[in-house]
Amino acid sequence: MKRLLQFIKNPFEISSDKSLTTTGIILFIIGIILAYFFQIQLQILRVNPLVKLTITDIIIGHLIILSALTIVYFILGKIINRKTRLLDILNMVLISLAPLYLIFFENINGYMYEEIHQMEEAIKSGGILNIKTSIFSVIISVLSISITIYFIYLLFIGFKTATNAKKIWHYVLFFAILFITDLLCSGLINSI
């Protein structure tokens, strides 16, 4: 139990490289399957349930996210600490992405699709303020935000462990890179 809590708090501190890589790859494949099953396009800090996706689209999208985050954080890691290893950065990205796959379950029976579609229609017709928000929608939104915060937290502590980053400018660059990569990846994935 203590080990499990430690794993939730900081999996990068207590787990070996091999177990992190194996777990990360298995979760990454599960993520692709879930994204296809629930028809959700992952774009780092956002998801899009409004597009029709083939398994190839999803694999390419997930690989873009994985490689983009790994490359940019590996470069930043090397600048901060030349001892930074590619494997640690890859593990950090693979494991951090895992909680985001839980968001896919919010599209069971096309729930998320319907909610966003209704909102889009309301915006077009100018009646966005008349939309009634159910308690369930609020719970789902809070859950999504919590999962996204946990993803950023895992990415952050994974990066700190991999690079031994301690200075403020390291943290500023970390967050700046996250938001820039998110924007670039979204653009790239949407253009596929």
Add this chain to the structure above:
Amino acid sequence: MKAKLPTQCPSCETLLSVSQLSCETCQTVVQGNYPLPVFLKLSPKEQEFILQFFLTSGSLKEMASQLGISYPTVRNQLDDMIQHIKDLNI
């Protein structure tokens, strides 16, 4: 009980120095002012780390598996210790 060697002043927390050494056999006493060796200036946790590092022949991977922590965590601890020792102006 094995007495723990104090390295910090309990009053102002400055590092202590050795001012007296004695021979247990003939009771000869040497007095002076000698700085503590580097190893003793480190915290007990850091001393334990160095000992582990030595016993694993300097293999950080083996240390990580023995301590049940990840390789980058051990490497970070080593880097922090190297910095600490450099800061001691040795």
